[in-house]
Amino acid sequence: MFKAIIYVTLKEGVLDPQGEAVKKSLHVLNYEGVDEVRIGKFIEVWLKSQDEETARRELEDMSDKLLANPVIEDYRVELMEVV
């Protein structure tokens, strides 16, 4: 069994209205050093797969198809074997 963590983030240059709002809020809280905030998604997936390489391929496939939208988002997969 594998456990994957998939980080889905907005591509560089794509405006993040949520991140902007949170940044303003942090400034209001006097965290004036905050330069930028970007918000993304954190997805956990547990899957059965014959080996790590297959699991990674499947996860990339799922990310391309459904978990991320390649027009606006990038993703990164972290994979670990679990019992």
Added chain:
Amino acid sequence: MKFGIIVFPGSNCDADCLHVMKNVMKQESEYIWHQESDLSAYDAIILPGGFSYGDYLRTGAIARFSPIMSAVVDYARQGGLVIGICNGFQILLEVGLLPGAMLRNRSLKFICDTVNLKVRQANTPFSNKLEEGQIIQVPIAHGEGNYYCDEKTLQELNDNKQIIFTYCGPEGEESLEYNPNGSLANIAGICNEKGNVLGMMPHPERCSEAVLGGTDGYKIFASMLNYLEEVGR
């Protein structure tokens, strides 16, 4: 003509669309459940607004894998008329029939309002009953209507005259002030390169009868009918 209105779990403008097509436009119309896969009986397809699959993951992201969507893609590739309204537009973007993606509104707020739209192209199956440069009033109701695409795609949309409706002021000003959601280039509606697939965030089905306060939406459906009658499917 026979119109098919696709119903996903979470669609909520399907009944409005059916009412307009049946009782206002006087056309044969019926619902198509998203598990269906045959669209051969229809002259045009409507993807209505709503919150298909609760907007989980991204708006339209899960609906695009409904069985009916492969049929919609084939239907569109064969030249069939497809209009996606609001969530329908979001689904058309996710499935790749239209370029780009939707981001959260700039204000982060769900906006329910009536806006001015400028008709940028009148020579399409969806706008031939309107005039280029005409300003129409159509309601919007969305939280994620902030259209985004890369520069190259925007250039292509402009070059191919695929931008059909833009948000504007009462005098047709296409400025940030009159951009309700932060959409790139004030985009409210675009079509595909062939011109047979339209996606728009505003709701023409909510302004197709005088009793509802406006009839500008009627002209969009009337354009589709006009096109179908002249050109056929």
